[in-house]
Amino acid sequence: MALSTKVGNTSQTETAPEVRLPQASPMYSATGLDVWTMMNQVAASVGAVNLGQGFMSYPPKDFIRQAAQDALVENTHNQYAPPRGRPGLLEQVAVRFSERLGRDIDSGSEVSVHAGANEALLSVFTAFLEHGQDHEVILMEPAFDQYTPNVAMAGGIPVYVPLRVRDGCDAATHDISSDDWRLDMAELEAAITPKTRIIVLNTPHNPIGKVFTRDELALIGAVAECHNLLIVADEVYEHLTFGRNHVSIATLPRMWERTVTVGSAGKLFGVTGWRVGWAVGPAALIRPTLAAHTRIVFTSNTPLQEGVASALRQAAHNGFFTIQCEEYLRRRNRLIAIFADIGLPCVVPDGAYYLLVNASAVRARIPTDYAFPDFITERGANFKLVYFFIKEFGVSGIPPTEFYSDAHKDLANDYIRFAFCKTEEGLEAAAERLQTLKQFLRGPAQA
Structure with missing residues (x-):
């Protein structure tokens, strides 16, 4: 920025010093929106049933x-x-x-x-x-x-x-075991x-x-x-x-x-x-x-x-851990049955409370001209799949490529991670939303 000053009868222009600001470490300044916040925001934009982040949607025991x-x-x-x-x-x-x-x-x-x-x-x-x-x-x-x-x-x-x-x-066509x-x-x-x-x-x-x-x-x-x-x-x-x-x-x-x-x-x-x-x-x-x-x-x-x-x-x-495990098993089996009814195969988990669903059939049918926001496009094919799934079918998941380095992301491009640490009502709401997916899967795959 130029400043005008007057010395004696002579006017001259001075250049203001450049303003410098503190810079963050590259590790943090280059960090984009975390996947949990991103997908929660996408889910909220369409009122989706949230089966994404692994937090419980019900209170702990009394x-x-x-x-x-x-x-x-x-x-x-x-x-x-x-x-x-x-x-x-x-x-x-x-x-x-x-x-x-x-x-x-x-x-x-x-x-x-x-x-x-x-x-x-x-x-x-x-x-x-x-x-x-x-x-x-x-x-x-x-x-x-x-x-x-x-x-x-x-x-x-x-x-x-x-x-x-x-x-x-x-x-891509059959359920497999996590083993x-x-x-x-x-x-x-x-x-x-x-x-x-x-x-x-x-x-x-x-x-x-x-x-x-x-x-x-x-x-x-x-x-x-x-x-x-x-x-x-x-x-x-x-x-x-x-x-x-x-x-x-x-x-x-x-x-x-x-x-x-x-x-x-x-x-x-x-x-x-x-x-x-x-x-x-x-x-x-x-x-x-x-x-x-x-x-x-x-x-x-x-x-x-x-x-x-x-x-x-x-x-x-008080038998809490046995009871809790039985409750989670019922939720796991219900979510597997929901996707079996639709026709999408799963990785049947032997532990934890997540279900990887192979959605390659969905990915193959995403319209080539579908409008994805830049913040999704820049994160790759798996983020596009999950974004499309949330927007079109009203159930949110997490793109598992977030758990991979760039060299191996292709191993997860066809999957969506869902959490079943959710209420029975939430799982049934997801089942109802996902009925629209049946008709979609009958359509032709994109060239």
């Missing part, structure tokens, strides 16, 4: 809510909790994992409480990765979308190894370099619903042992399996010493907004994890830690 209410009125629960966690919750997590892992867990050294499982994961990555060292972390795709930024924030480099549908499965998605061990081995430090293992798996078998875990564990890698076991859905037993990799021989297992009260009790999670492992691994946690958030919500501790004590005796 005893869980009452546990939180009782904790809130206790005067000693209003100040900072110890960074490691409230003693009552540490004790209850230790009791639960002692039973699950078949070993005595020391609540004072082998457990830490976190602000949700996501912060527990970030704390582990922060503790075991070093900025400037190009340390690598193996992520099995599809990988929950928080893994990649958490690894990057801790200074690590994500390396992606995809799960693939086994040969002989025609997922039909397999990890190629040769591909895993090839991804490991001298800079690899961590393998992230998610079982039961989001979004596939795969529950890794003991034999599969043993192979992964052997690779970790051979290369001296830390295993970060994301087991937030450990309580939700359907006809298949969940096995913690930490129970396998020589795996406890190199595994941090992460859990979540939000997933365990259907209270995702409480943001209470934990990490369990040998003291040598929990100690640096706790040190990182102390610098990231210092401590977690005091009254809700007490609420979770009370809920865990009660759930051990």
